[in-house]
Amino acid sequence: MEIINFSEKTSLVSQYMMELRSVEIQKDMLRFRRNLERIGEIMAYEISRKLDYRDINVETPLDIARCQVVDTKVVLGTIFRAGVPFHQGFLNYFDHAENAFVSAYRKYKDAETFDIHIEYLASPCLEGKTLIIADPMLATGASMELSYRALLTKGNPAHIHVASVIASRQAVDYVKRTFPEEKTTLWTGAIDDELNAHSYIVPGLGDAGDLAYGVKE
Numbered sequence: 001m002e003i004i005n006f007s008e009k010t011s012l013v014s015q016y017m018m019e020l021r022s023v024e025i026q027k028d029m030l031r032f033r034r035n036l037e038r039i040g041e042i043m044a045y046e047i048s049r050k051l052d053y054r055d056i057n058v059e060t061p062l063d064i065a066r067c068q069v070v071d072t073k074v075v076l077g078t079i080f081r082a083g084v085p086f087h088q089g090f091l092n093y094f095d096h097a098e099n100a101f102v103s104a105y106r107k108y109k110d111a112e113t114f115d116i117h118i119e120y121l122a123s124p125c126l127e128g129k130t131l132i133i134a135d136p137m138l139a140t141g142a143s144m145e146l147s148y149r150a151l152l153t154k155g156n157p158a159h160i161h162v163a164s165v166i167a168s169r170q171a172v173d174y175v176k177r178t179f180p181e182e183k184t185t186l187w188t189g190a191i192d193d194e195l196n197a198h199s200y201i202v203p204g205l206g207d208a209g210d211l212a213y214g215v216k217e
Contacts, residue, residue: 001181003172004046007190013042017189020165021205033085033212036136036165040089043163043187047132048093050185070096073129075157079104079147080120082209083135086165090134098124100131100154102147116142118150127155136208138167138188139201141174148179163187165208168194168201 006013016035019025026032054071057064077100078087091097100123104116131151138144144162151157160183162175167188175186194202210216 001176001179001184001186003186003188005188005191006042011042013039013189017165021203023206026205026211029212029214036082036085036208036212037089037092039165039189040086040134040163041092042089043134044090044093044132047161047163047185047187051130074098075100075124075126075129075131077102077123077131077133077147077151079133079135079143082137082207082212085212086134086136086163090132090163094132097132098129100124100126100151102150104143104147116146118146121150121153123151123154125155126151126157128158129155130159130161131157132161132163134163136165137201137204138162138164138171138175139195139199140168141171141178144171144175145178158183160184161187165189166201166204167191170195 016039020032020035051070051072053068056067056069058067074094074097076087076090076094076097078084080101080103091099101120102118103120104118133144133148135144148160160179162179162184165188169191172186172191192201192204196202
């Protein structure tokens with residue numbers, strides 16, 4: 001499995017990651033959402049370099065130009081709710097892509113233990129297509145895996161791109177174990193080494209859904 005960690009090289013992603021993590025800057029929900037979106041845009045561009053293209057002839061006002069267009073059928077998938085602005089970044093670039101949505105949430109048994117529940121799925125056929133699953137926080141990897149399993153009911157994709165803003169080391173190892181290694185690529189803005197007792201990434205950035213849309217009851 002190929003793993004692309006943007007923190008290994010400095011770029012504009014480094015700036016946006018700093019702003020997402022800062023307890024002062026992240027008080028601005030609009031800016032927080034926009035930074036998720038911008039990282040999604042950058043990842044979309046990088047993923048586009050791995051797709052197939054075909055040549056077409058386009059008529060300009062002066063002559064015929066040979067151009068290249070994407071020849072890969074792309075489906076953009078996301079996990080509600082924190083994934084929405086991140087997903088929008090991908091959609092800004094893959095504007096002709098189909099879209100899939102999954103609702104996955106933690107149902108707590110007590111203060112520290114929980115199960116992941118899938119409640120909602122809307123997806124086109126995935127058979128033979130390239131699936132990009134975008135979720136900002138890849139903490140344990142369980143939500144990502146269960147969402148992927150739910151999406152498999154709509155067909156078997158040819159390739160899967162798992163995209164996150166911050167992943168834990170544990171989640172990276174989990175994805176490597178549970179996703180098909182030969183056809184999965186993992187993209188992340190950073191890999192943090194710790195999970196706390198509540199399975200939040202440390203240092204991470206907190207609850208991405210709450211920071212993007214407000215604290216839930």
